[in-house]
Amino acid sequence: MIKVLGRRNSANVQKVMWALGELALDYQRENIAGSFGFPDDYPNPINVVPTILDGDITVWESNACVRYIARQYGHGSLWPDDPKTLAQADQWMDWQRSGFSDAFFPLFSGKIRAGADNESLADNIAAIGEQYKILDAHLADNDFIAGSSFTMGDIPVGTVTYRYKTLDINRPSTPNVDAWYERLIERPSYQYHVMIPYGTNPAEWVKEEQENAVIQ
Numbered sequence: 001m002i003k004v005l006g007r008r009n010s011a012n013v014q015k016v017m018w019a020l021g022e023l024a025l026d027y028q029r030e031n032i033a034g035s036f037g038f039p040d041d042y043p044n045p046i047n048v049v050p051t052i053l054d055g056d057i058t059v060w061e062s063n064a065c066v067r068y069i070a071r072q073y074g075h076g077s078l079w080p081d082d083p084k085t086l087a088q089a090d091q092w093m094d095w096q097r098s099g100f101s102d103a104f105f106p107l108f109s110g111k112i113r114a115g116a117d118n119e120s121l122a123d124n125i126a127a128i129g130e131q132y133k134i135l136d137a138h139l140a141d142n143d144f145i146a147g148s149s150f151t152m153g154d155i156p157v158g159t160v161t162y163r164y165k166t167l168d169i170n171r172p173s174t175p176n177v178d179a180w181y182e183r184l185i186e187r188p189s190y191q192y193h194v195m196i197p198y199g200t201n202p203a204e205w206v207k208e209e210q211e212n213a214v215i216q
């Protein structure tokens with residue numbers, strides 16, 4: 001049984017939950033961070049979520065958690081057998097953590113967590129649109145991030161894409177991203193763990209966070 005420490009409305013926690021769901025693994029999730037706070041003995045030196053515990057191992061950093069779950073339990077599916085496919089999945093996971101997150105995080109936290117308006121976030125909205133154009137060009141020749149099959153590479157950017165697609169902002173035309181997103185929203189684990197309401201302002205955000213506390 002894998003224990004996941006982290007609130008359900010954290011996108012970084014959702015990456016882990018989605019991976020567990022894809023592999024139908026048993027888990028137990030605890031509400032930590034945000035309005036739940038952190039226990040004194042929280043086993044992660046930088047006090048962020050997620051952290052996962054699996055037997056005698058503790059892993060933090062969401063993409064490292066996804067890689068651990070995929071490598072340990074998802075050979076041939078989330079963890080591609082072919083090293084070249086694996087390298088593609090890895091590459092886009094690292095991209096998600098770097099330029100892509102740098103563009104998306106200030107937009108989402110500004111708009112939903114701080115209640116800023118679109119005008120003041122115009123540069124951020126333009127920046128994330130440019131990132132999705134990069135992804136769109138890649139997906140022109142690929143049904144999924146690492147090629148023809150769903151892998152761990154789809155999970156980090158796929159998680160954030162639900163938020164990107166549902167935010168009240170202008171988005172550039174990205175037909176290949178749209179087609180890929182349609183493939184993601186057919187997946188039951190994505191529907192259950194990622195496609196959850198997050199509100200439109202800070203008060204609604206906390207309300208959703210608390211309402212999700214009882215859901216595993």
Ligand SMILES: N[C@@H](CCC(=O)N[C@@H](CS)C(=O)NCC(=O)O)C(=O)O
Nearest residue numbers: 010011012033034048049050061062
């Ligand atoms: N690089 C880390 C970032 C983790 C992170 O920033 N988590 C956020 C939630 S998405 C957090 O714990 N924020 C503090 C809080 O919610 O109290 C990862 O990918 O796991």
